[in-house]
Amino acid sequence: MHLDELKRELQSLPVKYLHHMARNRIHRHFRLGKIRLVELMLAFPPDQILALETELQQILTTRQERRAAQESRAAAQPQLSASPFQPKNPPSQGKSHVGSSQPSITLQQILEGIGVPEPQPFVPDPWQTEAVEHLAHSDVIVSAPTGSGKTYVAIQAIRQAMALNQTVIYTSPLKALSNTKFMEFTQLFGPDQVGILTGDRRDNAHAPLLVMTTEILRNLLYDAASGEIDLRLHTLGLVILDESQYLADPERGVVWEETIILCP
Numbered sequence: 288m289h290l291d292e293l294k295r296e297l298q299s300l301p302v303k304y305l306h307h308m309a310r311n312r313i314h315r316h317f318r319l320g321k322i323r324l325v326e327l328m329l330a331f332p333p334d335q336i337l338a339l340e341t342e343l344q345q346i347l348t349t350r351q352e353r354r355a356a357q358e359s360r361a362a363a364q365p366q367l368s369a370s371p372f373q374p375k376n377p378p379s380q381g382k383s384h385v386g387s388s389q390p391s392i393t394l395q396q397i398l399e400g401i402g403v404p405e406p407q408p409f410v411p412d413p414w415q416t417e418a419v420e421h422l423a424h425s426d427v428i429v430s431a432p433t434g435s436g437k438t439y440v441a442i443q444a445i446r447q448a449m450a451l452n453q454t455v456i457y458t459s460p461l462k463a464l465s466n467t468k469f470m471e472f473t474q475l476f477g478p479d480q481v482g483i484l485t486g487d488r489r490d491n492a493h494a495p496l497l498v499m500t501t502e503i504l505r506n507l508l509y510d511a512a513s514g515e516i517d518l519r520l521h522t523l524g525l526v527i528l529d530e531s532q533y534l535a536d537p538e539r540g541v542v543w544e545e546t547i548i549l550c551p
Contacts, residue, residue: 290329293336296343297325304346308339411439419443428531441527442475449480449495453524458501458546460530460539462486468529469498501528505542508549526550 297305298321305324309316312335313327328339411419414431418440421427429437441457448455457472459465462485469483469490482491484499504526511520526546534543 293340293343294325294329296347297328300343300346308342308346412436415439415443419447422447422525441529444525444527445472445476445496448525449476451524452495452522454520454522455496455525455527456504456523457496457498457527458504458529459498460501460533462488462500464529465498465500472496472498501533501539501542501546505546505549508546511551512549520551523551 302321302324305321305328306316309319309324309328312331313319313324316324319327329336331339415436418427418429422440422444427440429440431437445455445457457468459468465483465485466488469481472481476496479491480494481496481498482494483489484492484497484503486500486503507520528543528546531543534540534547536543
């Protein structure tokens with residue numbers, strides 16, 4: 288085979304075949320592109336060129352046989368019509384046909400029946416009503432999944448206590464959560480009715496509804512136990528411990544224990 292013909296045949300091959308042929312012939316061939324591989328192969332000594340031609344013929348023969356087999360399989364497959372789902376004899380208009388592919392109701396008709404439900408008045412669940420009722424004469428633990436409505440119980444209890452001119456303390460374990468509750472309660476009850484006490488924030492500290500971290504309440508109760516009665520504790524009627532599962536926390540759980548023990 289002439290070198291020009293050999294060059295054309297090599298250049299026509301996919302590069303993966305060139306890398307296969309360059310194995311054990313060209314050092315670090317996997318780093319080279321097609322053009323450089325062909326140049327190095329054409330520079331082989333005559334004996335290696337002869338071996339290269341033999342291997343090239345085997346590759347070309349294998350590719351031809353594979354292509355012929357694929358064409359044979361393709362020819363053996365049945366030819367499908369251009370519209371396999373179109374009926375041969377479509378029914379004429381105005382006639383009813385049993386088993387017709389036409390749906391009895393269109394998608395547009397289905398979508399037209401979907402709308403926005405009319406607003407309905409809020410109806411508390413039985414467990415929410417029961418919790419609010421028990422708060423009138425006893426302590427209550429509300430344990431329910433997130434988003435199930437525990438805050439509703441807290442808000443109703445706050446309203447009842449504030450209606451009796453009692454102070455309400457709402458505690459949370461995190462400053463960020465305390466800030467969130469402060470903004471939420473401010474919108475519900477008004478800015479003059481809500482205050483916040485955390486390690487780095489003190490606003491409207493004598494409001495009837497105070498949001499604070501549990502540690503702040505524990506410290507107030509410590510002072511009361513030592514004789515320094517805070518004026519806010521004189522009218523304290525309701526304490527809400529949010530995220531009370533912190534009671535089981537190995538480091539901070541003692542704060543919840545002491546708060547519950549010292550609460551009036």
